[in-house]
Structures are given as structure tokens and as C-alpha cells.
Amino acid sequence: MEKWEQEIMKQVNGAMPETIEDRVNLTLKGLKRERSRLLKQRYGILTAAILLITIGMSSLSPSFAESLKSLPLLKSVFELVGGVDVKRGSELQLTTELGQKVKINDQEITFTESLYDGSKINLGWTVPSNDRDPWAFTEDIMFTIDGKRIEDYGGNISYEKLDNGMYAGTISIDVRGDEHSLPESFVLGLMSTDETITYANIPIVQEGEYQTYTIGQTKTWDDNEVFQVDYDAVTLYPTTTEISFSLPKSTTLFWDFHVYDDQGRVLQPISSGGGGYKDKNHFKAYFEPFEMIPNKIFIKPYMLNPSSKIRGEWKGKPITIDQGKAGSLTILDQTKEHNKLTLTYEAEGYRIFEQLDRIWLEDSKGVQYHENDTATRIDGTNKYQLTFSNVSDIDPIYISTYKFNTNYLEGLEVSVDLKQ
DSSP: HHHHHHHHHHHHHHOOSSSSSEEOOOOOSSOOSOOOOOTOOOOOOEEEOOOOOOOTTTTOHHHHHHHHHSSSSOHHHHHHHHHHHHHHHHHTTTTTEEEEEEETEEEEEEEEEESSSSOEEEEEEEEEETTSSGGGGGGGOOEEEEEEESSSSEEEEEEEHHHHHHHHEEEEEEOOOOSOOOOOOEEEEOOTTOOOOOEEEEEEEOSSSSEEEEEEEHHHHHHHHSSEEEEEEEEEOOOOOEEEEETTTOOOOOOOOEEEETEEEEEEEEEEEEEETTTTHHHHHHHHSSSSOSSSEEEEEEEEEEEEEEEEEEEEEEEEEEOOOTTTEEHHHEEEEEEEEEEEEEESSSHHHHHHHHHHHOTTOOOOBBBOOEEETTTTSSEEEEEEOOOOOSSSSSEEEEEEEEEEEETOOOOESSSS
């Protein structure tokens, strides 16, 4: 069974790994494995919610202060284990510190911070090291907005086990349907799924400003069957770039989006999701934010299919691995500390983030090494680093990836002028 098949089987049938990211029902690929690789993304629909009580930043509760002490060096779960969106929000100081320790079905959770910039509602949390099922608390919680139950929402959950044994994670809530236009301030309620217990009411206030640009275009692609996409709008939030679109009820989404600006900057995908509503299937796809608003952006649907696995032996010197039509992957350098190996590498091609996403290490027998973390970009460069643990000093190490076939869905492309 191929690696990507194994990953999908794990997500559908297996227990959640210690580092996990369930993402919502598109196949956009984010760099965080949680780690589900979009595969990671692959975003899981949240069946639950969480509980928080907001407190002033200048007066932290003792339990919250204790939680912060247990976090390695950083005071923010968003900074420590969050994706590019919440890390960006933390950098821009758009987060609100919470600091509430609660018990849900005998499980103790500390909710550390929140973030809402008009797009998704994000929450940070920690649970003790002795907890065998860190995200069990999400199984018996539902959300309300200003007292009204949210009927249609999706989102992500991700967590990691820290070196000190405790778990830290994030949850995002993506409200859909008639409820998706939230006010600038509201109360996020947390209740048991049977609505008999109110856990908390959390005041949420939008931080930061955003700009929406109407697309209003319908595109079609004919491949023995006509596929239609109704592009609604692109919204530039401080933490994300959101593309909203809809498909006919009879159409299933089976492609990804390549999004770039007039300067050639390619946006990293974060998450996506959607579902049936009225007479159409409505979707939202999220990408990293633009640091500066470009003159124009381009949206190109495509399919990227792995055709065959390829690997090369790593001997401590730069090695380039051909990834087929997608481009190539070059391993530049390594650092070794104890049994942990950190590789520095870069990708060249048209599907940079997907290419970076599909890399792993094997020993001579084809056994994969565990990835410790998400691939991270080295500031000011297009280079990335990824760490693997329990790497043998004796056995040869092989860098593995895929060759890809890339097929653009001509006719579904659209461009959006942002400087009109």
C-alpha cells in the first residue's frame, strides 16, 4: 500500500496520532501534518466545541499562569503549535488571552487564547500530560452564537505532545450557511450536546480589518462532462486569504487551487471546507495572507496526482530528486543532534507546497522515520526545514517523495483585480 493510501486509511479508520491536524473535506495541502497532510489538511469536520472565559490580559488566573510556565519558552499556544494563520494573528497582536481551566466529562482543559479577525474563530488549549485522549473534550460540546445554536459549521483541530509531556493544540470554527456573517462582537456559548449543561459564555470581539472583493464570475470546464464553478468573492483578512465559491448540487469537488499574484508569489494553502446549502454546494478555501495587497491575483484549479515513488540516498551532501511535471526537490544540508536529524531543503516547480508536503525518510528496509514537526520556512528564504527522530547512525538514509502528474482544469481559471 502506498504512503498516501496509508495516510488516508489512518485518517478514516485509525486512532489519531499525537501530532494531528484534521482538516475539512477538500484536498488542499497545508504543510502541517497533525499532522494530516491535506492529506494533512485534510480537514476533519468538527463534531464538537470548547469552553472559554475571557479575562483581562493584565490579570491572569493562577491556573493560566501555571499553564504558561509549562509551555517551552513561548507564552502562546498559537505561536507554539498553531498554523500560519494563527501565528500571523499572534504576531499582529490580534489574540485575546483567556486562561480558564475547566472540567468537561472528568477531563481538565485550559483554554489559553482566542483569535477572531472576521474569518474563523480560533481557540488555543492545553491538557495535562497524563491525559490519554487529549481531544476527548470536543466530543460532548456544541457552540452557540448569542444564544442560538450553530447548525452548520466545520473546522480544524490540531495538537502536539510537548517535550514536557503535556499536550497543546488549537481549534478553529468555520461558521457556514445563513449564520456565516457574524457580527463584530458576539458571545460564543459552549454547551453539552444534549443542551442540558452550559459550560461557558465567551465574549468575542473582531480584531483587525478585512477587505472583500466580489468576483461574480461563472467558469466551466468540459471533460466529457461539464463542470461549473461559481466564484463569489475573495476576502483578504489579516490572517488568511479566503476564496468563496459554489458548485451545482450534482458536482463533487475533486480539484485543488493554485493561487498566486501578479508578482508570482504563490500562496500556501491552509484549510478548506463546505457543504450543501439550499440549491448549491458552498465552499470556502483559505490560504496564507498577503503582506501587501497585490494588483491582481490568479486562481487556477488543478489536479496533482502522484504517479510513482522515488527516493535517493542521503550521504550528507546536496541531492536533487526529480518530482516529474511538478518540479524537483533539493536537500541542501543537515544537522544531527542525538537521534534527531533536521534537513534543510527547497523545492522548484509549480506546486511548491504540495511538493514540500510529500517528503519523508526511510531506512534501507523502507521503514519510515517519524516527523517531529511541520516543515518550517527559514525567514527571508524559500528554504524549509523538517526534523525526524530515531534516525539511525548506522543504517543508510533515503529521501523519499513522489513524481507527480499535474493537470490544470482549463476554463475554470479566474483572475481578480484588486486595485481597480
